Amino acid sequence: MLARNERSALIVWDPTSKRAHGQIGQIRDLVSELAGEGVQVETMMSSVALPQQTLIPAIREADEVWVAWSEEGPLTSSLQLGVAWALGKPVRLVSRFAEAPFMRMLLARMFEETSTAEHGDLRVFQIDDESRIELGSASTAPTGTFVVGSRSYEDHLSGIRPSWRFIDFDVENTTPEAVQRDLVTAFDSLRQAERLVWILHHAPATDDAVIDCMRAFVAGCFLAVSNTAAQVLHVVRWSTTIGLPELESLTSVIDGFDDLDTVLPRDEHAGDALVVESIRLEDFKSIERFQLDFDGESSLTGDWTCLAGINGAGKSAILQALAIGLMGPTLGLELGSERMRSMIRRGDGASGRARIEIGVRHAGRPVTLSVRLSERVGIEAHAGDGGMFRVWDDIKNELFVSYGATRNLSSYRDTRYSGLDPLVRRQMTMFDPLTQIASVEVLLDGGRPAALGTVVRVLEAVLADNELALVPRVDEGQLVFDQDGARLRTWELPDGFRSAITWLADLCVTWHELHPELDEPVDPATLRGIVLLDELDLHLHPSLQRALVPRLREVLPGIQWIVTTHSPLVLSSFDRHELVLLDRDVEGGVRELDRQILSFSTDQVYEWLMGTAPHSAAMEKKLEKVAADGDATEVALLMYQSEDLDEDKARQKLAHKRDLVKKFKNRGVS
Numbered sequence: 137m138l139a140r141n142e143r144s145a146l147i148v149w150d151p152t153s154k155r156a157h158g159q160i161g162q163i164r165d166l167v168s169e170l171a172g173e174g175v176q177v178e179t180m181m182s183s184v185a186l187p188q189q190t191l192i193p194a195i196r197e198a199d200e201v202w203v204a205w206s207e208e209g210p211l212t213s214s215l216q217l218g219v220a221w222a223l224g225k226p227v228r229l230v231s232r233f234a235e236a237p238f239m240r241m242l243l244a245r246m247f248e249e250t251s252t253a254e255h256g257d258l259r260v261f262q263i264d265d266e267s268r269i270e271l272g273s274a275s276t277a278p279t280g281t282f283v284v285g286s287r288s289y290e291d292h293l294s295g296i297r298p299s300w301r302f303i304d305f306d307v308e309n310t311t312p313e314a315v316q317r318d319l320v321t322a323f324d325s326l327r328q329a330e331r332l333v334w335i336l337h338h339a340p341a342t343d344d345a346v347i348d349c350m351r352a353f354v355a356g357c358f359l360a361v362s363n364t365a366a367q368v369l370h371v372v373r374w375s376t377t378i379g380l381p382e383l384e385s386l387t388s389v390i391d392g393f394d395d396l397d398t399v400l401p402r403d404e405h406a407g408d409a410l411v412v413e414s415i416r417l418e419d420f421k422s423i424e425r426f427q428l429d430f431d432g433e434s435s436l437t438g439d440w441t442c443l444a445g446i447n448g449a450g451k452s453a454i455l456q457a458l459a460i461g462l463m464g465p466t467l468g469l470e471l472g473s474e475r476m477r478s479m480i481r482r483g484d485g486a487s488g489r490a491r492i493e494i495g496v497r498h499a500g501r502p503v504t505l506s507v508r509l510s511e512r513v514g515i516e517a518h519a520g521d522g523g524m525f526r527v528w529d530d531i532k533n534e535l536f537v538s539y540g541a542t543r544n545l546s547s548y549r550d551t552r553y554s555g556l557d558p559l560v561r562r563q564m565t566m567f568d569p570l571t572q573i574a575s576v577e578v579l580l581d582g583g584r585p586a587a588l589g590t591v592v593r594v595l596e597a598v599l600a601d602n603e604l605a606l607v608p609r610v611d612e613g614q615l616v617f618d619q620d621g622a623r624l625r626t627w628e629l630p631d632g633f634r635s636a637i638t639w640l641a642d643l644c645v646t647w648h649e650l651h652p653e654l655d656e657p658v659d660p661a662t663l664r665g666i667v668l669l670d671e672l673d674l675h676l677h678p679s680l681q682r683a684l685v686p687r688l689r690e691v692l693p694g695i696q697w698i699v700t701t702h703s704p705l706v707l708s709s710f711d712r713h714e715l716v717l718l719d720r721d722v723e724g725g726v727r728e729l730d731r732q733i734l735s736f737s738t739d740q741v742y743e744w745l746m747g748t749a750p751h752s753a754a755m756e757k758k759l760e761k762v763a764a765d766g767d768a769t770e771v772a773l774l775m776y777q778s779e780d781l782d783e784d785k786a787r788q789k790l791a792h793k794r795d796l797v798k799k800f801k802n803r804g805v806s
Contacts, residue, residue, distance in 0.1 A: 144178060145171045146198035147230075148191065148216045151181040152381065153206035159258075163204050163230050166255055171200070187219065187359050187382055195220050195360075205231040205239045211336070212380055214242065214349040218356020221263075229261040241346045245315045246353065281401075282325050284351045285335030285372075289396075296397045300333070301325065305350055315350070322354050330501070331401065332358045336373040370401050409664035410527065410534050411439070411696055412458065413502065414495035419481035420509070421453040421490075426725050428454075430698070432713030438689040439696040442672075442710050444745070445718030450725070451700040452541070452566075453479075455668045458698065459538045459563045461494040461505050462666070464528030465517045468507065470560045471567060473514030480509050491518060498527045535647050535665025535695075537562045537639075541674060542569040545579060545627050545638040562646060566668065573638055575645040579626050582614035587648035589657030591615060591641045597660070597691040598640060599633075602680060606633065615641065632675035636684070643667065643692075664694040673703035685709035704741035708733055717745065 145167055149160055160179060168177045180194050195201055201220040205213045213229075220227045231239055243261055253260045281300045283293060290302055303325050305318045326332070334355045336348065359369055371387040373379050379387050388399035417426040430441050443451040456479070460468050468476065480490045490509040495502060505527060508518040517524070536559065543565045550572045553564050561574040578584050588610045595608040606629070607618040617624045626637060647663050648654055673681045682705045688697070701707060707715065712729040719727040733741060739750035749756075755774065762768045776786035 143171075143175045143199040144197070145175050145200045145202060146194055147177065147179040147202045147204055148195070148220075149179065149181050149204035150206040150209040150212040152212075153208045159232070160204060163202070163258065166230065166258055166260075167202050170255075170260070175199075187215075187356075191216065191382065192219055192223075192360060195223055195225060198225060200226040200228070203227065203229045205229050207231070207239070209378075209380075210239070210242075210345070210349050211352040212382070213239070214352035215356040215359075215380065215383075218353040218358075219360045220356075221353070222357035222360035227263050229263075231259055231261075232257055242349045242353075245310050245312060245346065246319065246350060247312070280329060281331040281333060282329045283333045283335065284322070284354050285333070286347075289335055289393075292393050292396065293400075297400060303332075303354060305347055310347075319354075323357065326354070326358045326361060329358065329362075331368050331370060332362075333370045333372065333400065336371065336377050336379070372396070372399060409694070409696075410462075410531060410536070410666060411497040412462070412494060412666060412698065413497055415454065415458060415461070416491075416493040416495075417454070417457055418491040419487050419489065420457050420492060421450070421479050421481060422448065423450050423453055423725075424481065424485070426450065426454070428716060428726065430696075432711070434711040434714050436689065436711045436714070438693050440685070440689070440710065440714045441698045441716060442707065442714055443698070443700045443716045443718060444702070444707055446746075449718035449720060451718060452670050455538065455670055455698065455700065456566055457492045458494065458668055459566050460509075460515070461492040461507055462496075462531060462536060463559060463563065464505065464524070464531075465507050465515045466528065467557055467560050468515040470556050471563075475567060476509045476514040477511055480511070493518075496527060498530065503527050532557075532559050533650060535643075535650060535663060537574075537643055537646055537665070538566040538668040539573070539639045539642075539670065540565040540567070540569060541671040543573055543639050543674075544631075544635055545572060545576060547580060547627050548572075549580075550576070558649070562642075563668075566670065573642040575642045575649075578645050579615060579638065579641055582612070584645060584648060585610060585613060586654055586656050586658075587645045588613075588615050588641075590644040590648065590660060593657060594640055594644055594660045594691055595637060598636070598684065598687050599680075600687070602633070608637075630675075632677055632680070635675050636680070639669070643695075660691050661693055663692055666696045667698070669697065669699040672699040672701045673706045676703075678705055681705040682709070702746075704736075704738045704746070707741050707745060708736050708738075710734075 147160070147163060147167055149163075164177055164179060168175075171177060178194075178198075180191065201216075203213055203216050203220065217227060217229065229239060229243070239261070243263070247263050251262045253262075281297070282303050283289070283300050284303045287302065287304055293300055303322045306314055332355065334351060355369060355371075362369070369383070369386055371379070371383050373387055373389055375389050375391050379389075390396060390399055412430055414429045414431075415427070417423050420426075432441075434440070443454060445451055460471070460476075460479075463471075480486070480488065488511060492505075492507050492509070494505040496505060497503075503524055503526075505524045506518040507515055509515050550570075553561050553568075553571060556564070558574065564571045565573060573579075578587065582588070592608045592610060592615070599606055599608065605619055606624075609616060609618065611623070615626055617626070617629065626634065626641070629637065644660070644663075647658075647665070672684070676684065681703050685706060686709055688695075711734070712732050715729060715733075717727040717729060718725060729745075733745060736744070742748045742750040755771075758771050758774070762771050773783075773786055773790055776789050777783055781789065
C-alpha cells in the first residue's frame with residue numbers, strides 16, 4: 137500500500153524470457169536509482185491471467201511504467217508498451233546494450249522523439265510526451281469489428297466477414313511521419329471498435345516482424361481503452377507461431393486460411409432485429425410524465441409486454457407514442473402536422489410541447505431515440521443519441537407494424553394513404569380508426585404465394601381446433617377458408633376471426649415484402665420484429681382469447697409484442713413481469729404486481745387485478761330493490777339459476793323451499 141504522497145514505478149516484464157529472468161534484479165536496481173527517493177518500485181510479470189485482471193489495473197495505478205524489453209518475446213513487450221501508452225503513463229524501455237533491434241526499429245518508426253541513456257550494459261529509452269497521441273474515449277457506444285493484421289488476409293476475410301474493417305500500417309512507407317498517420321487512423325478506429333481481431337502471422341523478414349510489434353502495440357492500446365464488457369479482443373495465430381501466454385484464453389489456432397471461418401467470431405448482431413427497451417413520455421396526450429422499462433424477467437417464452445388498465449389510463453397513447461418515436465420525425469410528418477399537434481397535452485402545467493424518448497437496442501448496442509412534438513413544427517428530432525438517425529433509416533427494412541383497435545378488412549378500397557411511405561402505412565390503423573391494414577390488396581386480390589403460404593402456417597397453429605372449424609388454405613392465389621364444405625374469403629368471416637386473421641396475415645405479408653428474395657413459405661419462428669397491438673382480444677370468442685397468447689408464443693417466438701387488453705382470459709396468459717398495470721392513482725402511473733396471476737380464475741382476475749366485481753351489476757340493483765321493499769321472490773329465483781339449474785328447475789326448487797318454510801311455521805318453528 138502506497139503512502140499518501142508516495143509515487144510508484146512499475147516494471148513489467150515477460151517471464152518466458154530467459155534473459156529477463158537473469159536481469160530483472162539488475163533492472164530493478166537501475167529503476168530504483170533513476171526514479172529517486174520516495175518512489176516505490178514494483179515488478180509485474182505477464183501471466184496466463186487476462187491483462188484486464190492483472191496488467192491493466194497495475195499500470196493504471198502506477199505513476200510511471202518501465203518495460204523490460206524482451207527480444208525473445210517482442211510482442212509481449214509491445215503489447216505492454218501499448219497498454220501503458222494508451223493509459224497516458226510516462227514510459228521507459230530497458231534492454232541490454234547490444235540487443236533489442238526490434239525495439240530500436242519500433243521506436244524509430246513510431247515515435248519522433250526518444251532519448252537514450254546507457255547504464256552499464258543496459259540501455260534506457262524514454263519516449264518524449266510530445267510524441268503521444270491521445271486516444272480519448274468513444275463518443276458513442278462501440279460498434280463494429282476491426283482487424284489488425286497483414287493485408288494478405290483482407291481478400292479472404294472480405295468473403296467471410298464482409299463488414300469487418302482493417303487497421304494496418306503502410307509497409308511501403310515506414311517513416312515516423314507515415315507511421316504516426318497510420319496510428320492516428322488506428323486510434324480513431326479503436327475508439328469505436330466493439331471487437332478487435334488480431335491475426336498473428338510472423339514472417340521471416342525482420343521488417344515484417346517489426347510491423348507485427350506495431351500491431352501488438354495497437355492491440356495493447358485497444359485493451360487499455362476498451363472500457364465496456366462488449367469490447368473484446370480476439371487473437372488468431374498460426375500453429376507455427378508462438379502465442380502470448382496472457383492472451384491464450386482469447387486465442388484461436390489455425391493451420392491455414394480455410395480455418396479462419398471456423399475460428400473467427402461471427403457478427404452476432406448482424407441481422408439482429410430492433411428491440412424496444414424503454415419509453416419515456418412528457419406531456420403526451422393525457423400523460424404528464426411516464427417511464428417504463430421493457431426488461432422484466434419472464435418465466436414464459438417470448439418477448440411480451442401487456443399494458444392493462446381502465447379506459448383512459450393511457451394504453452393506446454403509449455402504443456401511439458412508441459409508433460411515432462420508432463418512425464422518427466421525417467416519417468412522423470407523413471402522419472400530418474395537425475395530428476402531431478393534437479397529441480400535445482393541454483391543461484394545467486402543460487409545457488406546450490410533448491417529448492417521446494425511446495431506448496432501443498440496434499445492431500446489438502443501445503440507442504436513444506428522441507422526438508419532440510410542438511405547435512411550431514409538428515414533430516422534430518430532439519436531443520438524443522447520435523445513432524438515432526441510423527435507426528430511423530434502418531427501421532424501414534425492419535418488420536415493424538402497428539394495429540389499432542379497429543383494424544379490420546372489407547372489400548371497400550381505401551386509397552387515402554396509398555401515397556405514404558410503406559412504413560407509415562403499416563402504422564396507420566393505430567391513428568385512423570377508419571383505415572385498413574397496409575397489405576389489404578394481397579388479402580383482397582391474392583398473389584404473393586410464398587407470403588400466403590407463410591400466413592397459412594401461422595393460422596394453422598393459431599386457429600387450431602377453433603369453434604368454427606375454419607381451415608385456411610391458398611386456392612388459386614387467394615387466402616380462403618373451408619368450413620363444412622363451404623369456401624369463405626377473408627372478408628366474409630365473422631368479425632372476431634376476420635380481425636385476428638387480418639393482422640396476422642398482414643404481419644406475414646409484410647415480412648415477405650421486406651424479403652423479396654424469399655420465393656417459398658418460411659418457418660414463422662424465423663420472423664423477427666416489433667408488433668404494437670391494441671385490444672388483442674378484440675371480437676374474439678373466449679376460447680380463442682384463452683389460447684391466443686400461448687399459441688403466438690410458440691409460433692412467432694422471435695417477435696417483440698407490446699399489446700393491450702381488457703380480457704381476464706388474455707391477462708392470465710402473462711407472467712406478472714410482462715404485465716404493466718396502468719393506474720393514475722399510483723406514483724409513477726404503474727401498479728407493481730406482487731404475485732403471479734397465471735393460476736387465477738376469470739373472477740379472480742376481474743376482482744383482484746382489475747378492481748371490478750365479477751357478478752352482474754343488474755343483480756346488484758335488484759338486491760338494492762329487495763332491501764327497499766322487502767319482496768325477494770324475483771331475486772331468489774335468479775339466484776337459484778346456475779350452470780346446473782335452468783329456470784324451470786329453479787322455480788321447482790324455490791317452490792319446494794317455500795313449502796318447507798310453511799311447514800316449519802305451522803309447527804311453530806321460527
